[in-house]
Amino acid sequence: ENLSSHGRKLVTIVDPHIKKDSGYWVHNDLSSKGLYVKNQDGGDYEGWCWPGASYYPDFLNAEARDYFAEQYKLSVYKGSTLDCYTWNDMNEPSVFNGPEVTMAKDKMHGEVEHRDMHNMYGMLYTMATHKGHLIRSENTLRPFVLTRSAYAGSQRYAAIWTGDNTAEWGHLEASIPMCLSLSIAGMGFCGADIGGFFGNPDGELFVRWYQAAAFQPFFRSHAHIDTKRREPWLYSAGEMALIRTAVRSRYALLPLWYTLFYEQEQDGTPPMRPLWYEFPEDEGSYAKEGSHMVGSSLLVAPVLTKGSTQVNVYFPGSTLWYDIWSHQKLDVSGSMNYAAPYEKIPVFQRGGTIIPRRERVRRSAALMHDDPITLVVAPDKEGKASGTLYLDDGKSFAYQQGAKLYMQFTWDNGKMESKMISPPGMSTPVWLERVLVLGSAPPPGQVATVSSPLLTSSAQASYDYTTQVLTVRRPGVKLDMEWTIRV
Secondary structure (H helix, E strand, O other): OOOOHHOOOEEEOOOOEEOOOOOOOOHHHHHHOOOOOOOOOOOEOOOEEOEEEEEOOOOOOHHHHHHHHHHHOOOOOOOOOEEEHHHHOOOOOOOOOOHHEEEEOOOOOOEHHHHEEEEEEEEEHHHHHEEEEEEEEOOOOOOOOOOOOOOHHHHHHHHHEOOOOOOOOHHHHHHHHHHHHHHOOOOOOOEEEEOOEOOOOOOHHHHHHHHOOOOOOEEOOOOOOOOOOOOOOHOOHHHHHHHHHHHHHHHOHHHHHEEEHHHHHHHHOOOOOOOHHHHOHHHHHOOOOOOEEOOEEEEOOOOOOOOOOOOEEEEEEOOEEEEEEOOEEEEEEEEEEOOOOOOOOOOEEEEEEEEOOOOOOOOHHHHHHOOOOEEEEEEOOOOEEEEEEOOOOOEHHHHHHOOEOOOOOOHHHHEEEEEEEEOOOOOOOOOEEEEEOOOOOOOOOEEEEEEEOEEEEEEEEEOOOOEEEEEEOOOEEEEEEEEEEEO
């Protein structure tokens, strides 16, 4: 309840192995119902995992999946709430005394040998967990499940991370191609343990890992129980401040991430993309590693080597790019060494795009749900740009019945419009707080005209001659209607 009052969630680990214990009711239920994986002689298979001697449910059996799903009911899972979610770990399955630390290939799932369904085991387990989350809310709330093992189709049930990595620069570097491979294979909700699971990251590695991970789909710090504590406040005051800045940069872009995840659900396009995905005509991008796109709009080039204060950035295509930190406009193609001081990594907004942000600092994403939106416009060489924004209640399936807002923004040389891509199915208190137009020429005046079905008004327009940023403050329009702003 203390977590929920701040809009925070809890994720608990639930592993597939079941302790061999005659006093444990789950073990007794599964044994009496015949729902364990079997040996060739028909006896229950016994392996060794965290509890010691363990048995393994046969998730190929729908009855076993249904049994596990029932265990997530709030009346059964004591102490849990609808704000408690699940991490399915060790689900390859992990068997400490098994061949290759997993289940022997001749174990039986009904009439099927384990060798024929090993890669499916983890997904079948998450199917049961996902169903359990649905059952406990009477099919009204979206589940969150994290899995270590996956198979084709797992993206329908769970997010994934890259497993037990190490506090080494090479593992930070490897997280990018690993997540890109997962993304283009369909597992778009992916990330790596920030700082490495094993070992103890020094301050520089930890800061740089947070800065990189803030621009990956799944964002989490995690470590082995025997490592040193690594809460950000245990590092130096300067490093803690840099980690805080990285975390805040992540939260500010949650409207963009949420929109990208909605669009992934619609057409399968992953939020994290290789450069060549967006620039297939640029053959120079094909072999470039160490950088990636977030959606079609952001180019991210993290620092991946110790002591580096610059990154060799490859700018694909022939468009404009804008440094998201300084708003500097770059008309560049190909490779360029770019400054990467300790406080930031190179990130660029693509010319021709508009990204939504939320700028107010809150204790959780849930508390930001009704906060206003800032739109950052990065015009292309023709002075045009476009982008999308998706809003819904953030938790239920009501959007599938139309309770959502999905809109497109366009900018065309001083005129900005919002149009609904699909019919608006809900109202929202969310309003437009600011519009920033990067690389802009000075406006003809200091007033912007705002038009919507409910009103015609004006808003303040100002211009920064140093950064070449035009700002329209408090246009006042709500985002559940169409509108036009002229500067």
